[in-house]
Amino acid sequence: MDKNNDSLDPRENNNPYDATDATERKGDVATPTNQDAAAQSIGAGSPEDLPDDTFASRSAVQQTVGIGRKTESGSFMFPAFDDHHPPEKDLIDDCVHCGFCLPTCPTYVLFGEEMDSPRGRIYLMNKGLNEEPMNDQMVRHWDLCLGCMACVTACPSGVQYDKLIEATRGQVERRYERTPQDKAFREMIFQIFPYPDRLRLMAAPLKLYQRFGVGDMLHKAGVMKLLPKRMRAMEALMPMLSEHHELPEVTPAVGERRRRVGFIKGCVQRVFFSDVNAATVRVLAAEGCEVVTPKLQGCCGALSVHAGREEEFEGFARKLIDTFENLELDNIIINAAGCGSTLKEYGYLLRDDPEYAERASAFAEKVKDVTEFIQELGPVAERNPLPVAAAYHDACHLAHAQGVRKQPRQTLKQIPGMEVREIKEAEICCGSAGIYNMVEPEPATELGDRKAKNVLNTGARMIVTSNPGCMLQIQASLKRMGHSMPMAHPMEVLDASIQGRPVESLLEK
Structure with missing residues (x-):
């Protein structure tokens, strides 16, 4: 064996x-x-x-x-x-x-x-x-x-x-x-996913793959069954690509400036979910924040530290601290749960580094999940009605690792007409867990299907969650079960409300 x-x-x-x-x-x-x-x-x-x-x-x-x-x-x-x-x-x-x-x-x-x-x-x-x-x-x-x-x-x-x-x-x-096979597969992941430019290179062939229905043809021909389980898992998790949004380096506040904040774009988030980032920046601006989004920012190192790749993580972390620390920011905002939990631990994770330990702690103290930040700041932008029932999924690294549970729910419930439905076994992971659903596809699939069934049982019309990995995992399970359901980040929902867009703009995603 x-x-x-x-x-x-x-x-x-x-x-x-x-x-x-x-x-x-x-x-x-x-x-x-x-x-x-x-x-x-x-x-x-x-x-x-x-x-x-x-x-x-x-x-x-x-x-x-x-x-x-x-x-x-x-x-x-x-x-x-x-x-x-x-x-x-x-x-x-x-x-x-x-x-x-x-x-x-x-x-x-x-x-x-x-x-x-x-x-x-x-x-x-x-x-x-x-x-x-x-x-x-x-x-x-x-x-x-x-x-x-x-x-x-x-x-x-x-x-x-x-x-x-x-x-x-x-x-x-x-x-x-x-084993050489396991080592090679893991190394492939870490040579791609923490590097947005390399991820972006994958986007063009992925668009063609999706546009011409190559995946469906391969499934019907039985070719997919011949691939290793890990490769099949990666194919099933591929996101549907949307229009890419390039963010300005500085977005002015709407009205009086209340805060000056930095925004971390993430890696998978910026390449495959750039509409989430665009919505986040619009919401922050509408709430009176000047948003600074450095163009040349790298990975936060979350995937690396969770996999035990300590030196690799430290390199990523030092570069990100260098990027943000001299921008005179009140807070540093993140909208991806897995990244946020690591960013808040920079002080501990770099505790042995004489040059960066203190700087890392100062950086970490400024980090806030976007829903956490909005609730602490106090929302001021007008919310327009969105009459829809949404199932809220707790991303583990937001709820458990950061202790941020009530803030996303408060953010959604402050929208007129929005009904937030709880999912049974909310504390149980969906199986995404960073790279887990790629390296351990069988238990990840079982957990994803379990979560998808519980989501369907809510009777909600859409799912809302704060992590890109969770989105991909639950969508893959729903598709495997013959179902589909619109999915959005809390910032996409809030942005639609503030902008006065109809609820159909979310349900047709």
Whole structure:
């Protein structure tokens, strides 16, 4: 079995080792016949390390976690972590194993496996700190984490799982040898998506692909089924391209200037959702803000830091700080949830950099999600009616990572005629999660379909969400299920209201 196989489902017995000496399979229940081997199989050093009910019900993945000291390639990975920012023992010890995180964790909800829950992954981190070797199955459990941070919201003990998983992914990136295929696929992603100019080069052939219905022809001919699952996932997520909007470097405030703000365009957002950026700048101007949008701004590094690519992230972050710090801004505005959560953590993430640590903290203090900023500023632009029921989807890195929940809803509810409908299981991730839906297409698809069904059950006429990845993910699931529904960013909805456009301008998107 390929240790980085993107089709590995923890509910299937894809065990590269023969676990029959450790357990006898009886349906879905594993009965121990060799407790030392079984203890090792879930990362414990001995049976004494295990809770009493460990052997009650265990999956194939649990049977293979931590087996042996070698990876499948035969190389040793000992100890698991180096001395550069390993997951902190004090943060690990904050977890009291209460289980409040379990019903909010997407992978635990899907698989029901302890090691695919936050506390299970924390358990494996602790084993790594105790010099357990970093092995294939240990990494597999960490890879399956979406990094949605729903567990952070749910945790009564305040466990900072976000810091733990990001530190662990940095270790994995440095110390774990992925297969050549997996490494190449991930490298392709990171050579394209953080670079808007490279993304823009993809736009022209993508337009032709969509205009001439090439995708539909390939699907009908059965060609798509021959592609690897990851490539099929990328094709399914391709956005429908809209007209590109180039933003002026300075947009004056309408009426009296209340604030001078900088605007971060994002990468995917500026190339594939430039209409969202244009709407955001118009709304900010209508609310009395002078908007400064530097033309030569790069990636914020969110995708990189979430994947453990620390040096790459730091390079992006330093350049973005250089771009904005001398513009005499009151605030720095972002409209993409995944970017915003990283931007607000610049001070922590660059804490070791003697030249940038203080500057990064000053930068981060100015960062606001656009709905958060508008509600704090106090809206003044007139809202015109938009009589429509909209389902609001919480982007994880807005709701969980930034704690911004009520502000997007307030922004929508301040529009006359707008009805905001809540989605069942709002805390469960849609499966987008940065690059997750490309590198882990199977669980991502299952989560996307689950979210799409809950959206449809609201009976709303449109979906509103604050993250481009969520938009693509939910749209792909709806299409796969034979449905379609208009989707918009809160700023597009608010812009339509302020501009006095009819609700059909949103419903016909």
